[in-house]
Amino acid sequence: MITLIVFSFLVASVAVFVLLRRAKQHARLYGADMPQRFHAGDVPRLGGAGILVGTIAGWLMAGLQPGDPFHVGWSAGAAALAVVCLLPAVVGGILEDITQRVPARLRLVITLCSAAMFCWLLGLGIDRVGIPAIDARLASSAWLAAIFAAFAIGGLPHAFNLIDGYNGLAGTVSMLTCLAISHVALQLGDRQLAASVLCLAGATAGFLVFNYPRGKIFAGDGGAYVWGMVIAVACVTLVQRHGAVSPWFPVLLLVYPVCETMFSIYRKMARGQSPGAADRLHFHQLIFRRLVRPVFLDDEDRQLLMRNNKTAPYLWMFSASSIVPAVLLWRNTVALAIFSLLFVLAYVAAYLMIVRFKVPGWLRF
Numbered sequence: 001m002i003t004l005i006v007f008s009f010l011v012a013s014v015a016v017f018v019l020l021r022r023a024k025q026h027a028r029l030y031g032a033d034m035p036q037r038f039h040a041g042d043v044p045r046l047g048g049a050g051i052l053v054g055t056i057a058g059w060l061m062a063g064l065q066p067g068d069p070f071h072v073g074w075s076a077g078a079a080a081l082a083v084v085c086l087l088p089a090v091v092g093g094i095l096e097d098i099t100q101r102v103p104a105r106l107r108l109v110i111t112l113c114s115a116a117m118f119c120w121l122l123g124l125g126i127d128r129v130g131i132p133a134i135d136a137r138l139a140s141s142a143w144l145a146a147i148f149a150a151f152a153i154g155g156l157p158h159a160f161n162l163i164d165g166y167n168g169l170a171g172t173v174s175m176l177t178c179l180a181i182s183h184v185a186l187q188l189g190d191r192q193l194a195a196s197v198l199c200l201a202g203a204t205a206g207f208l209v210f211n212y213p214r215g216k217i218f219a220g221d222g223g224a225y226v227w228g229m230v231i232a233v234a235c236v237t238l239v240q241r242h243g244a245v246s247p248w249f250p251v252l253l254l255v256y257p258v259c260e261t262m263f264s265i266y267r268k269m270a271r272g273q274s275p276g277a278a279d280r281l282h283f284h285q286l287i288f289r290r291l292v293r294p295v296f297l298d299d300e301d302r303q304l305l306m307r308n309n310k311t312a313p314y315l316w317m318f319s320a321s322s323i324v325p326a327v328l329l330w331r332n333t334v335a336l337a338i339f340s341l342l343f344v345l346a347y348v349a350a351y352l353m354i355v356r357f358k359v360p361g362w363l364r365f
């Protein structure tokens with residue numbers, strides 16, 4: 001298993017390095033007035049392509065080795081099938097990174113199509129949510145369970161895209177999430193599922209070498225879609241395969257990006273804006289502007305980079321507050337639901353506290 005992680009890491013590192021050297025021209029096309037821009041200079045947004053290459057390389061290595069030396073029970077055909085399902089969504093994201101001309105609604109449709117392919121070809125479905133009345137309905141209707149899964153899988157990539165705003169933020173959250181899923185999968189003896197997310201974790205680590213703290217390349221929409229699609233499929237598969245896993249385990253595990261997405265939709269609709277419109281009022285953006293103390297350096301570009309790098313650790317700790325209890329309580333539905341509710345309340349309270357300039361001084365650094 002370690003071999004797969006290292007191999008994915010090395011392949012992704014090389015791929016990201018090549019993209020970093022060759023994609024300078026496309027970086028100049030990204031507008032300096034974009035709301036998401038919190039960096040100086042022209043930085044390529046094609047890191048997601050490197051993450052994709054590293055992840056696929058790890059999957060194919062696991063599937064192509066004769067005799068299954070990694071003991072993952074994964075055939076080359078299964079690996080290729082997963083790649084076929086993943087590619088439409090990620091390619092759509094990469095095209096947006098290159099052109100900035102792929103509408104948000106079209107990207108949503110593409111990710112839903114990829115999700116539908118996963119559900120159809122791999123037989124995925126969400127047949128239980130921990131509520132008896134709903135579980136009975138889902139268990140009696142395979143198509144309803146598949147539709148539910150398709151919307152969950154197709155929506156999560158956009159949630160990861162929303163939290164991808166600062167160096168190392170979404171990448172580290174994705175790595176922690178993959179490690180949490182692999183831990184539970186290995187507890188249940190599911191080495192195949194563990195290997196699939198560990199390859200993604202290794203590829204993400206290869207990307208982070210260049211992304212944090214230097215900010216030489218960004219994951220872009222393509223990277224967010226790789227993270228979201230693979231993690232969502234892994235979560236659905238884990239709950240579907242193993243009845244011991246509570247359906248609320250992925251809810252608490254992913255509550256930060258999901259909560260950010262739902263709150264952003266509510267916030268924009270309450271102000272009469274389109275949910276797909278970009279703005280500067282996301283949680284991580286408020287932390288950057290109101291919690292991170294200014295850095296005083298002669299070089300303005302380096303000053304902005306230092307402030308950017310100080311933003312991600314806030315969200316790493318915030319995300320860990322849901323990931324850690326999810327890993328510890330992955331069997332206990334009631335406890336997971338309670339912690340999920342507590343996280344949502346903490347998120348809203350923290351957001352309002354920052355907006356109203358009522359943040360304690362000890363939280364600023």
